[in-house]
Every structure is written in C-alpha cells, then in structure tokens.
Amino acid sequence: MTVWTPKDDGFADLTNHDTFANGAPHNTFKRLRDEDPISWTDYDQGEGFWSITRNQDITEMNRNFKVFSSARGIRMEDQSYEEYLARRTFQEIDPPEHMHTRVKLAKAFSKPVVAQFEEDIRDLCAEILDQALANDSFDATKDIARQLPMRMLGRILGLPDKDLPWLVEKGDALIANTDPDFTDHVLDKMETDEYRKMPFNSPAGADLADYAKTLMAEKDASGDTSGILHLIRAPGKDGSVISDEEFRNFFCLAVAAGNDTTRYSIAAGIQAMCHQPELLGQMQTGDDAFWDLAPDEIIRWATPALYFRRTLTQDFEAHGKQMKEGDKVLFWWASANRDETVIDDPFRVNLTRSPNKHMSFGQSGPHVCLGMWLARLEVRVLFQELSKRLKKIEPNGAHKFLRSNFVGGIKELPVRVHLQ
Numbered sequence: 319m320t321v322w323t324p325k326d327d328g329f330a331d332l333t334n335h336d337t338f339a340n341g342a343p344h345n346t347f348k349r350l351r352d353e354d355p356i357s358w359t360d361y362d363q364g365e366g367f368w369s370i371t372r373n374q375d376i377t378e379m380n381r382n383f384k385v386f387s388s389a390r391g392i393r394m395e396d397q398s399y400e401e402y403l404a405r406r407t408f409q410e411i412d413p414p415e416h417m418h419t420r421v422k423l424a425k426a427f428s429k430p431v432v433a434q435f436e437e438d439i440r441d442l443c444a445e446i447l448d449q450a451l452a453n454d455s456f457d458a459t460k461d462i463a464r465q466l467p468m469r470m471l472g473r474i475l476g477l478p479d480k481d482l483p484w485l486v487e488k489g490d491a492l493i494a495n496t497d498p499d500f501t502d503h504v505l506d507k508m509e510t511d512e513y514r515k516m517p518f519n520s521p522a523g524a525d526l527a528d529y530a531k532t533l534m535a536e537k538d539a540s541g542d543t544s545g546i547l548h549l550i551r552a553p554g555k556d557g558s559v560i561s562d563e564e565f566r567n568f569f570c571l572a573v574a575a576g577n578d579t580t581r582y583s584i585a586a587g588i589q590a591m592c593h594q595p596e597l598l599g600q601m602q603t604g605d606d607a608f609w610d611l612a613p614d615e616i617i618r619w620a621t622p623a624l625y626f627r628r629t630l631t632q633d634f635e636a637h638g639k640q641m642k643e644g645d646k647v648l649f650w651w652a653s654a655n656r657d658e659t660v661i662d663d664p665f666r667v668n669l670t671r672s673p674n675k676h677m678s679f680g681q682s683g684p685h686v687c688l689g690m691w692l693a694r695l696e697v698r699v700l701f702q703e704l705s706k707r708l709k710k711i712e713p714n715g716a717h718k719f720l721r722s723n724f725v726g727g728i729k730e731l732p733v734r735v736h737l738q
C-alpha cells in the first residue's frame with residue numbers, strides 16, 4: 319500500500335497542526351483503526367478527546383445525534399458556553415431546532431436548483447482554464463482550484479463580481495486560520511482572547527457578517543432577486559422567514575464551507591491526475607454514468623474536512639472503551655475514507671468506484687453537507703473542461719499541504735501541462 323506521509327511513524331500527534339503539513343497522517347490512522355479504534359488523546363491546549371477512526375463506527379455514531387451532539391462546538395479547540403452562543407451557526411445546533419434553518423436552505427441547494435447553474439459553471443471554468451493554461455507551467459491550486467468555488471458561490475448567491483476577490487481572502491482567513499500563509503491571526507499562536515466571540519473565532523468572520531448585513535439591505539432597497547438568496551429568504555410553508563442573525567451566520571458558514579473545501583477537492587483531483595496518468599484518458603472518454611461517480615471519488619481522495627467534533631450527552635461504551643458524558647469526540651473523516659475494510663484499495667483513485675462509501679460530506683448525520691450537490695457539480699464540470707484541453711499533465715516540483723489538522727488541502731501544486 320502506498321502511504322505518502324513521510325514523517326508519520328504511526329504515532330503522530332493529531333493535536334499538532336504541523337503534523338498535517340505533510341498531508342494527513344495515514345500511518346497513524348491505519349494503526350488506530352487496527353489497534354485502537356476509539357483512542358484517547360491528551361491535548362495541551364484544552365480538554366483531551368476521543369478519536370473515532372473506523373468508517374463503520376463513524377457512520378453509526380454520526381447518525382446517533384442524540385448522544386453525539388454538535389451543540390458544544392465542532393472543532394477540537396475548546397470554547398466556553400458564552401463563546402459557543404456568540405459564534406454558533408445552525409451547524410452547531412442539534413435536531414429538531416437545527417431543522418428550522420436547514421429546511422429553509424435545503425431547496426436552494428437541492429440538486430435540481432443547483433443543476434440550473436451548470437452552464438454558468440461551465441463558462442466560468444472555461445474562463446479560468448483559458449487563463450491558467452496560457453502558461454505551460456503554473457501553480458494549479460492558485461491558478462485553477464482557488465478561482466472557481468468562490469466565484470461560483472458568488473454567482474449562485476447573486477453577489478457583485480467586484481466583491482469576489484475580497485470574499486476569497488476572507489474565506490481563506492476564516493478557515494485556514496492555523497496557516498500563517500493565510501492569516502495574521504494564527505489560531506494556536508494567538509496571545510489574546512480578543513477574537514473568541516467573533517464568528518469562527520476570527521476577525522474575518524466579523525467582516526463577513528458586516529458584509530452580509532449591508533448586502534441584504536442593498537438588495538432589499540433595490541428589489542434585487544438575483545441568485546438563490548431570495549429563495550433562502552422567502553417565507554417557508556409555515557410562513558416563517560429566516561431571521562437576520564440566521565442569515566448572517568449562514569452567509570459566513572457558506573463562505574467558509576463552500577470556498578476551500580471545493581478548492582482542495584479540485585487541487586487533490588489535479589494532483590491525482592499527475593500521479594495516475596491513466597485518469598486523464600478515462601475522463602476524456604467518460605460518459606454520463608462515469609461522471610455521476612467520478613466527482614465523489616475525487617472528493618473522497620481529497621477529504622478536505624479532516625474531522626468534525628461532537629460532544630457526548632451521556633456515557634457511551636464502544637470497543638471496550640467507556641466514554642463519559644461531556645467528553646469530546648472527533649470523527650476523523652480522513653481515516654474513514656482510507657478504511658480498507660469498507661473502501662477497496664483506498665490509496666488509489668478509482669473514478670468508477672461504486673459503491674463509494676466515503677464520508678467527505680459527513681454522510682449519515684443530520685448535518686450532511688448542504689452544498690454537496692453544488693460541490694459535485696463544480697468538480698464534475700471543472701474536470702470535464704480541464705481534461706478535454708489536456709494531452710498530458712505532470713508534477714513540476716513538490717506540492718505543499720496546508721498547516722491545519724482541520725482542513726486538508728494542497729496549497730501549492732506546481733504542474734506542467736501539454737495541451738491538445
């Protein structure tokens with residue numbers, strides 16, 4: 319089996335962002351799945367946590383939201399109840415309350431609504447690729463992967479094009495807040511508590527919330543109903559409308575959740591094309607059935623969200639381990655997606671993998687990714703458009719990963735291309 323994390327001796331420190339600067343520590347995840355599938359880690363910056371690493375365990379526990387609650391935060395870092403209340407989005411609220419917001423958003427992000435944007439996405443992809451492929455060597459993360467998701471989200475939400483570069487920057491700072499390449503406020507190196515009550519623990523969150531407020535006011539004043547924002551803000555069947563606070567929090571969440579996850583899926587897919595040259599030919603001859611499967615495999619390979627956290631509402635025993643009410647539990651999607659008991663030959667990209675029991679979108683739980691149809695469509699169209707322009711793509715130097723144990727991503731991907 320090829321495991322491509324050079325400095326991982328099977329006992330990597332999952333709390334240390336530096337560990338992930340070489341990619342996810344797959345040797346450690348493999349050892350944990352085999353020997354210690356519910357394993358305790360002490361954490362010098364807060365309470366310790368349990369790591370769940372097997373695909374089947376995560377599938378079952380994620381479904382069990384009454385015991386594995388999202389309502390105390392979704393990241394490893396601790397927060398007080400006051401901070402939780404100030405920062406939370408509907409992603410950090412359990413059913414049934416969670417459903418109040420989710421149903422209001424679901425239609426706007428459903429497969430048929432999102433499908434209406436396919437031609438828009440194709441035009442944007444063509445524009446981005448024409449620019450990037452004008453050079454025969456370039457950084458594929460910066461020049462391709464980084465360009466599409468935020469511009470697409472902007473179109474779908476109906477945001478002015480001129481604001482999109484600013485939004486990409488804020489989105490980066492929000493989520494990649496442990497990598498000094500993306501923020502001046504590196505989360506685990508901050509010395510003050512100044513940002514603890516801001517959305518996403520970051521000044522970028524406060525900027526985005528202000529932006530959303532102004533945008534709403536402007537759209538209301540001009541009667542602008544472009545994009546899906548008017549769907550989100552339309553009264554539901556029961557006549558209720560999304561509140562301003564819900565909307566602002568959703569907006570920050572959409573920028574955070576829709577920006578770098580899709581970007582790093584695209585980057586990982588391009589990296590896979592460099593290392594498995596047969597993928598290009600498969601893409602070039604792929605029919606509709608092929609393209610129904612390929613995006614999920616690219617997104618499994620990428621696993622941009624490495625984990626999400628839950629908190630136990632009661633004691634729970636599994637595999638002989640006694641977990642206690644209040645304990646933090648991390649679902650490591652990154653490990654579930656390389657679990658060879660469920661995913662055959664997991665370190666190879668197989669674009670026709672079916673079934674594909676990957677967990678990149680948090681499948682099985684009530685918080686399963688709202689944007690998954692959009693992400694799948696973006697990935698599909700981008701790779702369709704890219705593959706039809708290429709004769710060959712190869713690495714042009716080493717790729718570099720983000721310094722983050724939360725977002726898994728290739729932040730620099732030097733490639734060389736030969737065009738058709």
Ligand code: HEM
Nearest residue numbers: 409572575576579580623626678679680685687688689693
């Ligand atoms: C490949 C790209 C993406 C990946 C890998 C991904 C991953 C995830 C995961 C793992 C969750 C579940 C979190 C949990 O269980 O606590 C989630 C939830 C969510 N995602 Fe995505 N995401 C992607 C793209 C997007 C896009 C494009 C959007 C749209 C704007 C989006 C919006 C959301 C929202 C709003 C939630 C919260 C849903 C809820 O709590 O009910 N995501 N995503």
